[in-house]
Amino acid sequence: MKKIFVSLSPIILFVLLINQCASTPAQKINALPQELQAPVSVSFLHWNDFHSANIPYTSNWGYTKGLQIGGYATLAGYLDSLKLLYSGAIVLNAGDDFQGSPISALTKGMSQIRILNEIKPTAFTIGNHEFDYGKDNLQKAVNAADFAVLSCNLFDSTKMSLFVLPYTIVESNGARIGIVGLIMEDLKSTVLPGNMDKMSVQDPAKSIMKYVEEIRDKTDVIVVLSHNGFREDSLLATKLSEVDAIFGGHSHTRLKQPVPVNNILVCQAGSNGQFLGHLRTTIDKQSKSFVEYKYELTETVVKNIKPSAGVARIVDSLEANITIEMDRVIGELKTPWVRNSQGESNIGDWINDVTREYFKADIAFQNSGGIRKGLNAGPIKVRDIWEISPFDNTIVLVTVSGEQLVRILEWRIKNPRDLLQQSGIRRVYDMSAKIMVDATVNGEAIVPQKQYTIATNNYIVGHIDRFFGLSESDVIIKDTGIVGRDILLKAAEEQRVINSNTDGRLIIQNQ
Numbered sequence: 001m002k003k004i005f006v007s008l009s010p011i012i013l014f015v016l017l018i019n020q021c022a023s024t025p026a027q028k029i030n031a032l033p034q035e036l037q038a039p040v041s042v043s044f045l046h047w048n049d050f051h052s053a054n055i056p057y058t059s060n061w062g063y064t065k066g067l068q069i070g071g072y073a074t075l076a077g078y079l080d081s082l083k084l085l086y087s088g089a090i091v092l093n094a095g096d097d098f099q100g101s102p103i104s105a106l107t108k109g110m111s112q113i114r115i116l117n118e119i120k121p122t123a124f125t126i127g128n129h130e131f132d133y134g135k136d137n138l139q140k141a142v143n144a145a146d147f148a149v150l151s152c153n154l155f156d157s158t159k160m161s162l163f164v165l166p167y168t169i170v171e172s173n174g175a176r177i178g179i180v181g182l183i184m185e186d187l188k189s190t191v192l193p194g195n196m197d198k199m200s201v202q203d204p205a206k207s208i209m210k211y212v213e214e215i216r217d218k219t220d221v222i223v224v225l226s227h228n229g230f231r232e233d234s235l236l237a238t239k240l241s242e243v244d245a246i247f248g249g250h251s252h253t254r255l256k257q258p259v260p261v262n263n264i265l266v267c268q269a270g271s272n273g274q275f276l277g278h279l280r281t282t283i284d285k286q287s288k289s290f291v292e293y294k295y296e297l298t299e300t301v302v303k304n305i306k307p308s309a310g311v312a313r314i315v316d317s318l319e320a321n322i323t324i325e326m327d328r329v330i331g332e333l334k335t336p337w338v339r340n341s342q343g344e345s346n347i348g349d350w351i352n353d354v355t356r357e358y359f360k361a362d363i364a365f366q367n368s369g370g371i372r373k374g375l376n377a378g379p380i381k382v383r384d385i386w387e388i389s390p391f392d393n394t395i396v397l398v399t400v401s402g403e404q405l406v407r408i409l410e411w412r413i414k415n416p417r418d419l420l421q422q423s424g425i426r427r428v429y430d431m432s433a434k435i436m437v438d439a440t441v442n443g444e445a446i447v448p449q450k451q452y453t454i455a456t457n458n459y460i461v462g463h464i465d466r467f468f469g470l471s472e473s474d475v476i477i478k479d480t481g482i483v484g485r486d487i488l489l490k491a492a493e494e495q496r497v498i499n500s501n502t503d504g505r506l507i508i509q510n511q
Helices: 010-019 072-085 102-107 110-119 135-144 204-218 230-237 309-320 346-359 382-388 402-414 458-462 464-468 484-495
Strands: 039-047 090-093 123-125 148-150 154-156 167-172 175-183 199-201 221-227 245-249 259-261 264-267 275-284 289-299 329-333 363-367 378-381 394-401 420-423 425-430 435-441 451-457 476-483 506-509
Touching: 039 072, 039 167, 039 175, 039 245, 072 110, 072 275, 072 309, 090 175, 090 221, 102 110, 102 309, 102 382, 110 135, 110 309, 123 175, 123 221, 148 167, 148 175, 167 204, 175 204, 204 221, 204 230, 230 245, 230 259, 230 264, 245 275, 264 275, 264 289, 329 484, 346 363, 346 394, 346 420, 346 451, 346 484, 363 458, 378 382, 382 484, 394 402, 394 458, 394 484, 402 435, 402 451, 402 464, 420 425, 451 458, 458 464, 458 476, 476 484
Parallel strands: 039 090, 090 123, 123 148, 175 221, 221 245, 245 264, 363 451, 425 506
Antiparallel strands: 039 275, 154 199, 167 175, 259 264, 275 289, 329 378, 363 420, 394 451, 394 476, 425 435
16 A cells, blocks of 8 residues: 655654644645546544533633534534535544433433434444443443444453454445554553453554454555544554554544644544544545545534534433433532643542542542533532533542551652542642652641541542552452542532632642
């Protein structure tokens, strides 16, 4: 397969990412002699990390700030419009459609399968959040899907085979398109351990190339539909050949233009249905490659499109039984709740304060990645709390010694992935020197022999080695069985008026 793009260094790639325009003129790549050309036009429409954002919401930034965007009926409306203009368009969903809204949690993701069965994407690849309701539930969802669900490296040892099909081959305007699905290699670190029992993830590059070899003679171009993250997809591309594009997800990266890596176009379209990516290609069947492409990243503004009536009916029917309760106002927020994955946040402070108080614990920890949205000042609805904390994670009490607590805090300096928001504790870190400058619990020095109780969630405890640098056998663990979200709902109703501000409990110097 003749390739088409110039490989760029990682630094240049990221500079390009920041400075790209939303739409560029068609880009030609090494045009072939006229007598050899047999151009075929094929469009790829793609989105990722929808997180069950089925209802339109208000944009908080950019030229659309204040406008209604997104929702599945809106996204489907854009898809319908583009499919009319570009016959034979390939429609791709790069995973994590589950989780993020009350209806997904209540139906264990089946709401999303019902909607996608109406949209009928050409292919869907499994993301980590498709495992949030367990492997058996995911199998039921796959069985109910009227579209191709793909993953070339997700192995089920109970069947001694792949969990789903590795690829599909479809035809578009006379061109044969191979689509290979992929999930990230570190899947186990992103889900509750029990939710993927007897499942394993095989090497991404080797798995892709295995199936590329299998289908290369049956296809004109091959693309990868990946739930892996932009950085990881970019590194993956350096290990691949005979692949023309990667349509990715997981990192929620908004790429205004594809990033060429090793002659492979790496694409990703943000999250929550805010954007729809459209790669328009010209394929030469002799060289089996793209010889021209143009890309547009479209923001799904509600007022600019006619929503899909079919999808709207499904969304409305799903929401009908829960709308009254979910739209019930339970409090008033005086200051916006703002997330921060790099330092202390007022929403993290509030979540941990109410959790620690509820269980009378010494300390509370909440991973920043588990706080799924912020909230503007104004009314707090039941739905808001569900969307801030959509997971059914239970609160677990972990008893540690003061000596172990210090080890945990020092571990977090060297292993800062998914910053822990906190209550009951004050930490001062020097990230440049990677040392803990100061740490106190409720204003007092940590006593090595004293026992401290930490209230946290079962996701953190399920990955206690990664978050705390300990094993479960090192500490005393008690799962309360109480869902963390229920505590937040109760606290918001009791407090009624909430004014959250950070107070310097987490100071990160020389970050």
